[in-house]
Amino acid sequence: MEALQRAVRGYLDHLAVERGLARNTLLAYRRDLGRYVEFLTTRGIDGLERVGERDVGDFLAGLRAGDEEHPPLAASSAARAVVAVRGLHRFAVRDGRAGSDPAREVRPPTPARRLPKALPLSDVERLLDAAGPAPDAVDTGTDTPRALRDRALLELLYGTGARISEAVGLAVDDVQAADDERDTVTLTGKGDRARLVPVGSYARRALEAYLVRARPALATAGRGTPALFLNARGGRLSRQGAWGILGAAAERAGLAGRVSPHTLRHSFATHLLDGGADVRVVQELLGHASVATTQIYTLVTAERLREAYTLAHPRAL
Structure with a gap:
């Protein structure tokens, strides 16, 4: 788990320093990736180089279905989590932490289009x-x-x-x-x-x-x-x-x-x-x-x- 957590910290530091993401976005990514690390750990995966495309797909399915510890996520929240996971794997390849990107073909769910609510x-x-x-x-x-x-x-x-x-x-x-x-x-x-x-x-x-x-x-x-x-x-x-x-x-x-x-x-x-x-x-x-x-x-x-x-x-x- 320590290797996974180091990779996540490195990615979040990259987003904060080089990409200038807003604090609230970073907090949301931290939560999403923390859940991803927990998921991988339960599968006995201790490094990003060992993650397969099926693992990423199963994680997405779990987000929408929920489990004993986590309620099901809405499509918009699940989409954000998948974006965070895909970004983590891209960063890991560029940073030399992994040789391939198993999340490359995984697409986030399309959120239902909701019109903004305006008051008269x-x-x-x-x-x-x-x-x-x-x-x-x-x-x-x-x-x-x-x-x-x-x-x-x-x-x-x-x-x-x-x-x-x-x-x-x-x-x-x-x-x-x-x-x-x-x-x-x-x-x-x-x-x-x-x-x-x-x-x-x-x-x-x-x-x-x-x-x-x-x-x-x-x-x-x-x-x-x-x-x-x-x-x-x-x-x-x-x-x-x-x-x-x-x-x-x-x-x-x-x-x-x-x-x-x-x-x-x-x-x-x-x-x-x-x-x-x-x-x-x-x-x-x-x-x-x-x-x-x-x-x-x-x-x-x-x-x-x-x-x-x-x-x-x-x-x-």
């Missing part, structure tokens, strides 16, 4: 209102530092299409000002790729209200941090904390079960395309490396067109 604008507005008061609302005693922070966070997520991890990773200096307005934000996405995204007027006002009226109060509990969004202890707000804010707002808005961490990002992209934005512009705003990833959102709008046609045209049915 009215539901987005309910969600944002449930997070906290609007920055220009009359003070009714509800504009606490946390409420102003929560409203600013969700306004930023919907106004920029940022991933939650990108939003909580922001520093105050990542929000740039022009003509006394904070109108752009620098988001750092997967692979540490940075992109500059405009910030709309609603998110700008919410951010200004948070920075002026809330962040200083939250910061007094901490030791000083450049993070934009702070928790109650004055430290950087975590992803889990941000998910909790989103979930609580969704419950108050009557949207529980319909909102996930990516919902506002999906809504951002879908509403832009519905409004006539070019798919390549949306690609840049979302930080997708390939336009093919963005084009799935065009299927959402096409589905809406078909629905409208079916309901409105006298000879559609």
Whole structure:
């Protein structure tokens, strides 16, 4: 097992240093490959040079079927695991740890195409209102530092299409000002790729209200941090904390079960395309490396067109 574990560590170090994979991707690969090492060990295989194509195929079948220790994986999760295993074997051949690649002909399962779930604008507005008061609302005693922070966070997520991890990773200096307005934000996405995204007027006002009226109060509990969004202890707000804010707002808005961490990002992209934005512009705003990833959102709008046609045209049915 030690030789297998050394090979996995070498491969993960390669992905982290030379390929620059995101931390969450590396963690997922580590879990997948740890399960692969366990599988090979139960077969008495102690080195990658002894793995055969049948072993890799049986591992894939086990992922989908599950066993006493592991529940069955969805096609998307099994596909990711097979990609990790194939990458490990390719790396082992290049690194001289094995003479052949038994995973070369093994193909991951094709995940079912699922359209992103976007909220209608009215539901987005309910969600944002449930997070906290609007920055220009009359003070009714509800504009606490946390409420102003929560409203600013969700306004930023919907106004920029940022991933939650990108939003909580922001520093105050990542929000740039022009003509006394904070109108752009620098988001750092997967692979540490940075992109500059405009910030709309609603998110700008919410951010200004948070920075002026809330962040200083939250910061007094901490030791000083450049993070934009702070928790109650004055430290950087975590992803889990941000998910909790989103979930609580969704419950108050009557949207529980319909909102996930990516919902506002999906809504951002879908509403832009519905409004006539070019798919390549949306690609840049979302930080997708390939336009093919963005084009799935065009299927959402096409589905809406078909629905409208079916309901409105006298000879559609």
